[in-house]
Amino acid sequence: MKILFIEHFSELGGGQRNLLDLLPAVVERGWKALVAAPGSGPLFDCARVAGAEAVAIPFSTYANGHKTAGDAARFSLDTMRLANWISRTDADVISAGGARALPAAALGARGRIVVFQAQHFLSDTRALRVARWAIWKAGATVIANSQHVAKQFGAKHVVYNGVAEIPFVAREFGPTWRIGLIGRIAPMKGQADFLRAAALLNLPNARFILAGAPMFTPQSYVDEVNRLAEGLPVDFLGWRDDVDAVLRDLDLLVAPSTAAEATTRVILEAFSAGVPVVAYAAGGIPEIVRDGKNGFLVPECEPKSLARRIQDVTTLDLSPICLSARRDWEENYTIQRYRAEMVALLENESGVRMEVPTP
Numbered sequence: 001m002k003i004l005f006i007e008h009f010s011e012l013g014g015g016q017r018n019l020l021d022l023l024p025a026v027v028e029r030g031w032k033a034l035v036a037a038p039g040s041g042p043l044f045d046c047a048r049v050a051g052a053e054a055v056a057i058p059f060s061t062y063a064n065g066h067k068t069a070g071d072a073a074r075f076s077l078d079t080m081r082l083a084n085w086i087s088r089t090d091a092d093v094i095s096a097g098g099a100r101a102l103p104a105a106a107l108g109a110r111g112r113i114v115v116f117q118a119q120h121f122l123s124d125t126r127a128l129r130v131a132r133w134a135i136w137k138a139g140a141t142v143i144a145n146s147q148h149v150a151k152q153f154g155a156k157h158v159v160y161n162g163v164a165e166i167p168f169v170a171r172e173f174g175p176t177w178r179i180g181l182i183g184r185i186a187p188m189k190g191q192a193d194f195l196r197a198a199a200l201l202n203l204p205n206a207r208f209i210l211a212g213a214p215m216f217t218p219q220s221y222v223d224e225v226n227r228l229a230e231g232l233p234v235d236f237l238g239w240r241d242d243v244d245a246v247l248r249d250l251d252l253l254v255a256p257s258t259a260a261e262a263t264t265r266v267i268l269e270a271f272s273a274g275v276p277v278v279a280y281a282a283g284g285i286p287e288i289v290r291d292g293k294n295g296f297l298v299p300e301c302e303p304k305s306l307a308r309r310i311q312d313v314t315t316l317d318l319s320p321i322c323l324s325a326r327r328d329w330e331e332n333y334t335i336q337r338y339r340a341e342m343v344a345l346l347e348n349e350s351g352v353r354m355e356v357p358t359p
Contacts, residue, residue: 001350002032004091006057006082006105008098010041011215012241013184014265015097015119018145018161018338020046025339026346027051034091057082059101075100083107093350096140099131106138113350114138118149121260121283128152141349143342146262146284157345160288161265162338166244166273168326171251173318179252179310180209182243182266185225186217190256190280195228196303197256201311208232211246213239247273252313255279256298256306263288267295271329274322278310288333294325 003026007016019035020043026033033052037043044054058081082101086094086108095115096105099122105114116135122128135142135153143157144150150158179198183189191210198208210229214222229236240246243266247253253270254277255261261283268288270277277295279285289295298309 001092002034002090003093003095003346004086004089005033005035005052005095006086006097006101007035007037007043008059008100009216010037010039010043010056012042012046013215014161015117016043017265018117018119019043019097020050021162021164021335022339022342023047023050023052025343029343034089036089058085059104079104079107093346099127102131102134102140106134106140109138114140115346115349116140116142116153118142118144118153118155119262121149121262122152123260141345143345144262146287148259148284148287149262159338159341159345160333161263161268162333162335163265163268163272163329164335165329166247166269168272168274168322169248170319171274171322173251174314175205177203177206177251177314178209178249179203179206179254180211180246180250181254181256182211182240182246183255183257183264184212184215184217184239185210185222186215187221188258188260190258191225192221192228193256193280193301193303193306194254195225195232195234197254197307197310198232198234199228200304200307203311203314206233208234209237209246209250210234211237211240211243243269244273247275250275252310253277254306254310255285256301256303257282257285258301259283261285268329268333271295271325271333274326276313276318276321277325278306278313280306288328290328292321294321294328296321 035047035052035054036057038059047054059078082104087110093113094105094109096102097117102116142153142155144155145161181194253275259282263284267277279289280301281297281299282301291297296313298306
């Protein structure tokens with residue numbers, strides 16, 4: 001069996017990292033994998049290292065947020081070009097890693113199996129209508145990464161993300177605090193709210209860490225983040241591939257994400273590493289963070305409430321929370337569990353049964 005994995009960009013965001021986590025299991029199963037994405041980012045080399053073929057496709061990159069009439073016209077043209085390319089590409093299963101590639105997959109499938117890996121909540125009603133049409137057109141199987149996302153599409157399959165182990169480190173908390181946010185600089189990740197909350201905290205010995213770089217982000221948001229950081233003890237680390245090293249230096253991870261977020265990977269990585277998490281109760285996050293058990297939730301998704309919760313958390317004994325979070329990672333969010341569930345679903349939907357090759 002050959003699977004065509006289509007991604008809507010070739011930079012290494014969370015969805016692309018999920019794909020790279022899956023590829024070794026696909027190759028081990030004896031299947032062939034072709035990874036296709038626009039641009040010239042690091043996804044291609046990483047996919048080849050994992051044993052897949054990789055190719056650039058005729059599809060533009062689009063910024064998040066408001067789209068112009070010109071964007072809509074360009075998207076229609078890109079969709080037809082990509083559909084024609086898919087129709088000529090040798091593959092038994094077509095897996096769309098994002099909603100933007102889904103219409104092209106539906107139009108170019110020509111009776112082949114289509115899988116939609118739904119990884120974000122679509123707040124744009126027009127995009128949601130197009131995605132639902134494409135799912136109907138292709139008879140696609142939807143695999144969501146949270147119940148929050150699954151509800152949008154009526155999906156019956158939910159596979160929560162899994163992440164590789166980051167060694168657990170038992171921490172001694174206070175009196176100094178390193179409080180961080182890890183993720184691409186974008187409105188959905190909440191850097192602006194994080195910095196607004198930081199300005200309200202009474203933690204004289206705290207430093208605030210932002211690890212990430214802008215990726216398809218409006219310049220106005222980047223400017224806002226830089227403005228809010230002025231006068232605060234903030235370290236901008238830029239894009240970091242060594243998330244384990246960043247987490248090793250943190251005492252607290254903050255995830256003030258919007259409702260577009262599903263079950264963000266970095267929270268699971270923090271679970272493994274033993275870093276306590278404070279997060280907005282938004283999107284799919286309450287499905288993995290159990291307030292007061294393995295982390296802390298902020299029901300009112302705004303900076304003042306976030307600051308109050310962070311202040312309160314710094315007064316608590318956090319060791320039991322960290323241990324509980326680590327157990328949750330071990331039982332529910334390992335990369336091995338993620339691979340096994342995804343491969344089982346791909347087998348079931350394709351009807352292909354293959355034994356793992358004997359070394």
